[in-house]
Amino acid sequence: MQFGIITMLEPLWIWGILGLILIALEMLSGTFYILWFGIAALGLSLLTYLSPTLGIAWQLLIYAVLSLGLLAIWKRFYQRKSDDSSIGQSRGEEIGRVGTIVETVTQRQNGRITFAQGVLGSREWIAIADETIEAGNDAAIVAVEGNRLRVSKTSS
Structure with a gap:
């Protein structure tokens, strides 16, 4: 056996x-x-x-x-200590930076914004906004949303 x-x-x-x-x-x-x-x-x-x-x-x-x-x-x-969904993205350091709109942005149409010094590795970004901002005007970063920057008019 x-x-x-x-x-x-x-x-x-x-x-x-x-x-x-x-x-x-x-x-x-x-x-x-x-x-x-x-x-x-x-x-x-x-x-x-x-x-x-x-x-x-x-x-x-x-x-x-x-x-x-x-x-x-x-x-x-168990509680997650950090949100890993935005690895490599800004955690707010860029909020408030001011750039110049080079392509008009509206609520329905994305525009473009440029900066004198690069923001998160690039000088030009796609801009989105809740208001119309004409080309040539300054705008400030409100939030980083993926590969776009949410901007608003600067008060001048």
Whole structure:
């Protein structure tokens, strides 16, 4: 009679190996989702060491509850510290800079604005506005919206 390697291993080692594999996969993915399943498997490995007569059904139930519980706790208390959606964009340093409108901008039509010194790496930008600003007038940056600058008339 020949036994497979899995049937010869004790549950302590099976859960320990599974936990280490899951944590290694987490290190490759960097998502923090697989981590909790790996920690739960390592915890269950410790539990089977302390209670070696624990049945397989109880082991699976405890693993499911522990891993999903850890994941739920992490999701509840994890809060993103920064918004990564605007990587490489201005965080307000350019707001208020004044440039000259070279192509009239209206509520319905984008225009163009130029600056004496570059703004975010360029001297000329597509301008959008909530008002009509004629070519030749000065305008100030109100917001950076993707690859366009929202501008408004300067008070002069």
